[in-house]
Amino acid sequence: MMTNEFSKEIFMNNVYYLLKAKSMKVGEVEKAIGVSIGYLAKLKKDAGLRPGIDLVIKIAEKLQVSIDTLVGVDMEKLTGTEQYLLCFVEKLKTDTEAEKLEWWRETASGLADVEIDRNGFPEHPFFTCEEFYEDRGGDYPDRVSEAVFVSNAFGSHTAIHGDCYNLRMKNGARLFLADIVKSTYRQTETDVYAKEIWMQTTSAGSQFLCSNRNPQYSAFVNNLFTAVAEYCKHPRLGAAYRNVIDAFMKDDMKDDPIPEEVPF
Secondary structure: OOOOOOOHHHHHHHHHHHHHHOOOOHHHHHHHHOOOOOHHHHHHHOOOOOOOHHHHHHHHHHHOOOHHHHHHOOHHHOOHHHHHHHHHHHHHHHHHHOOOOOEEEEOHHHHOOOOEOOOOOEOOOOOEEEEEEEOOOOOOOEEEEEEEOOEOOOEOOEEEOOOEEEEEOHHHOEEEEEEEEEOOOOOOOOOOEEEEEEEEEOOOEEEEEEEOOOOOOHHHHHHHHHHHHHHHOOOOOOHHHHHHHHHHHOOOOOOOOOOOOOOO
């Protein structure tokens, strides 16, 4: 059965939302998952009736949606762009767990010391050179000029909290997973941490995509960070190294023939 955090209302809302969006009939799904006709309507109306995990898995497969999305977010309340980004974050997690992506870990200590080159540009694509005033415990705010990750949550007043991750995508685009904290805050403040996802392209610059501060995305962003952190704990092999090992496993130790030069 589902956990105590499972919301049958969200689950059923999503089932009927997806049925409508995909122009599918209830009976078609009921037949595919092996329940009697009318069962889903009964499940929705009967407050004491709860679906088992096997049923949830079958419905998710039939409706071609992840289980996390099906039970974790009210899809009808998301805009088209929010649904689009949610699918993107889910695929990032799935492909990371399948070792299809090549993430690079950037330590918190390394990002805390991003340098500025002689032209005044930080040596990191997601940092900018910022000048601002910040309260650092003195009589007056200090004037600060340094390389800063300007976050969606805290603006220039952002520090790196934990390890972050970088992924090269199509045409040199970069994805950045940032684990951040407000650079200065009072002990009474509580909402001072965030995990954000940013993208940068060569033509359009950087853009914030989403974060765990949005309740609709929170679990998905946190799960992605966990998956990437786990991925980065283990050794990785590039294609060239795999090719050598694959050849050896087939008892092939001979060098490949050198291609002939193309005559001019």
